[in-house]
Amino acid sequence: MLKRHHKTEALILKASPYGEGHTIVTALTSGGAQLKAMAYGSRKLTSRIGGHLSPLTRVELALYKSRDMDIIKQAQNLESFSELKNDLSRMTKAFFVMELIEGFSNTGVGNRPLFDLSLMSLRGLQSSSNRDIEDLTISCFQLNLLKVTGFMPELYTCVECRSSLNSDNYNFIIDIGGLCCSKCLNGHRGRAINISSKSVEILRQFDQGGTLFSELPLGSTVELRRLLDSSTGFWLDREIRSRRFMEHMNSRDIREPMSAIDMESV
Ligand SMILES: [Zn+2]
Incomplete structure (x- = not known):
């Protein structure tokens, strides 16, 4: 059975604004693969994850696998440079x-x-x-x-x-x-x-x-x-x-x- 929830450590490379307050994040996972994931509502003031998704940040991401693109559910800052x-x-x-x-x-x-x-x-x-x-x-x-x-x-x-x-x-x-x-x-x-x-x-x-x-x-x-x-x-x-x-x-x-x-x- 497909595991829909997963976690990964990653380095945020790019954060591109998308639609009304969302962000498409490009990151390099600790396994060395490129990840593109959607962070819904991350540019809204009330977002708990937006502050952790700026480029040049090492984070732990909790993701939900969806058909088109993984969705970021949580983000924890590990290294902010x-x-x-x-x-x-x-x-x-x-x-x-x-x-x-x-x-x-x-x-x-x-x-x-x-x-x-x-x-x-x-x-x-x-x-x-x-x-x-x-x-x-x-x-x-x-x-x-x-x-x-x-x-x-x-x-x-x-x-x-x-x-x-x-x-x-x-x-x-x-x-x-x-x-x-x-x-x-x-x-x-x-x-x-x-x-x-x-x-x-x-x-x-x-x-x-x-x-x-x-x-x-x-x-x-x-x-x-x-x-x-x-x-x-x-x-x-x-x-x-x-x-x-x-x-x-x-x-x-x-x-x-x-x-x-x-x-x-x-
Ligand atoms: Zn030659």
């Missing part, structure tokens, strides 16, 4: 992380490492007060995201013909999924990103679990950051809206609370 929400600059980075999580997660398909990575990255952003460390946390998140979702690029042989690679000239082609040898490059001219052997070495070390991204010298990650932005954007198949806002914030030196209006516009 209030330090992030009170810091506009770090808040935009958290929204960037959550936009990618939403894009790379699937409804009904579990991926527990994705949930663990999400919390680790948001907590990393929350505990940091240094912008360079925050940027590293973002890069580390993107690289791990590619890994846990099966989009890690080919780094060891040519992605097309499997021949060995010339270590003096590495060419990365995003849409075929990794490094390409000089012979196969002819078919992909104009789309290749030339990357340094140092970056390839870092990526390989990371892939083999030998390097923590946060231990890298800061300068060595600029090239990788561009590569990771291009890769995650390509596989997501759309522009990452919060990236531009995050860069805009990075160019300003402000640390101020984010208003509800700002949060909805990200």
Whole structure:
């Protein structure tokens, strides 16, 4: 018999107003699947659940399974990330992380490492007060995201013909999924990103679990950051809206609370 009532821990990614005072919530469950659920009446002043359903909140949800979409009956706050929400600059980075999580997660398909990575990255952003460390946390998140979702690029042989690679000239082609040898490059001219052997070495070390991204010298990650932005954007198949806002914030030196209006516009 179908169990209609169930509970799950989840990270709220998005809360979209719907109809007269309702909300459609998009969340990542602790099992790593994307959940879309309806919270009826959650935007009314008398609602007991509305206050727990804002984006960037870890909650326990009690749900009722209905034909079209699960219905949220109760919500209990487990972690509110209030330090992030009170810091506009770090808040935009958290929204960037959550936009990618939403894009790379699937409804009904579990991926527990994705949930663990999400919390680790948001907590990393929350505990940091240094912008360079925050940027590293973002890069580390993107690289791990590619890994846990099966989009890690080919780094060891040519992605097309499997021949060995010339270590003096590495060419990365995003849409075929990794490094390409000089012979196969002819078919992909104009789309290749030339990357340094140092970056390839870092990526390989990371892939083999030998390097923590946060231990890298800061300068060595600029090239990788561009590569990771291009890769995650390509596989997501759309522009990452919060990236531009995050860069805009990075160019300003402000640390101020984010208003509800700002949060909805990200
Ligand atoms: Zn080749």
